[in-house]
Amino acid sequence: MDFLVRLGLAVPLIQAPMAGTSTPALAAQVCNAGALGSLALGAIGPDEARRQIADLKSRTDRPFNLNLFVHATxxxxxxxxxxxxxxxxxxxxxxxxxxxxxxxxxxDSFAGNAAMLEVVLEAKPAVVSFHFGLPGPEAIAALKAADCLLLGSVTSLAEAEMSLAAGIDVLVAQGWEAGGHRGVFDPDARDDRLGTLALTRLLADWGKLPVIAAGGIMDGAGIRAALDLGAVAAQLGTAFIACPESNADAAYRALLAxxxxxxxxxxxxxxxxxxxxxxxxxxxxxxxxxxxxxxxxxxxxxxxxxxxxxxxxxxxxxxxxxxxxxxxxxSRPMPAAELVAQLAAELSLT
Incomplete structure (x- = not known):
């Protein structure tokens, strides 16, 4: 599978979902600029999820990613x-x-969450991604039947193996550098704290699923490094917080600057x-x-x-x-579409 071709992406870039910070406007601007925008559904209920998805669809006709939290109840x-x-x-x-x-x-977790599964199936997104773990086989089968490409965040080879067995299509290799919630399946188990570059290379060498590198990447040079290590794309979150389309408040932006x-x-x-x-x-x-x-x-x-x-x-x-x-x-404060164009230009120069 050619990840970029399947989704029609001009830039090998995913905007990280970032629950509480990303917005339909941010995701749409990223999508329209040729990358993959993401909408975080993990911390909201079905009714608000429907509202935000409708908002996103009103702003773009490009493929987008819906992200869900699959933590233990x-x-x-x-x-x-x-x-x-x-x-x-x-x-x-x-x-x-x-x-x-x-x-x-x-x-609520997405695990066993029939109401949220219904919302996602109604939306028929090109991509659905999971954080903190994996949904059950019934949910995965239903999403695959709807032709959704499934991404799973992993922090280790063991989690990658579990994801492969569950039917995940693409791995998001989340390194220790990444901002926001660590995607470990079990937060009480030992964490080897693998960095983004090491984890990306380990999973690319393993070679059983495509890999997206995530954590600490902020510019075109970082994206190029990930691609050179075998990733098919890079996922950036912190880079998009300072965009005017994000939901970050003034204090958050000031601290970041x-x-x-x-x-x-x-x-x-x-x-x-x-x-x-x-x-x-x-x-x-x-x-x-x-x-x-x-x-x-x-x-x-x-x-x-x-x-x-x-x-x-x-x-x-x-x-x-x-x-x-x-x-x-x-971090560089600029509109999301401009940031995507800047990242693409930097990538082409490396």
């Missing part, structure tokens, strides 16, 4: 969750608020799963010795979002989920 842990909320309470009170009374599962971009941290404290973030007051809290174990994803995220809202109301932006990869200092 969390179990409530009243004692552990109470300890976590108690640990956060001083931070809430510092900003004139109280923590939530209890944690909740704020959005400052010296703060030079330091990113992998943290569980904000959401309950490992995620790479610009170092801020929340990541500092997550590194404190003696804090309780972080509860499960996405239940922990309820408290993380509430704390950020309370802090922002008092003018403090440094409790946000300001996800960013290690290439963040290379």
């Amino acid at each position: 969390p179990q409530a842990d009243p004692a552990g969750e109470r300890a976590w909320l108690d640990a956060l309470a001083p931070l809430f009170r510092e900003h004139g608020a109280e923590p939530p009374a209890a944690l909740e599962t704020i959005y 400052s010296d703060a971009a030079r330091r990113t941290v992998m943290t569980r404290a904000i959401s309950g799963r490992p995620a790479r973030c610009l170092a801020n007051r929340f990541t500092e809290f997550g590194e404190r010795p003696g804090i309780p174990p972080v509860p499960a994803y996405p239940r922990t995220y309820l408290a993380g979002k509430a704390l950020n809202a309370a802090a922002k109301a008092r003018g403090e932006p440094l409790y946000g989920a300001q996800w960013a990869g290690q290439g963040a200092p290379l």
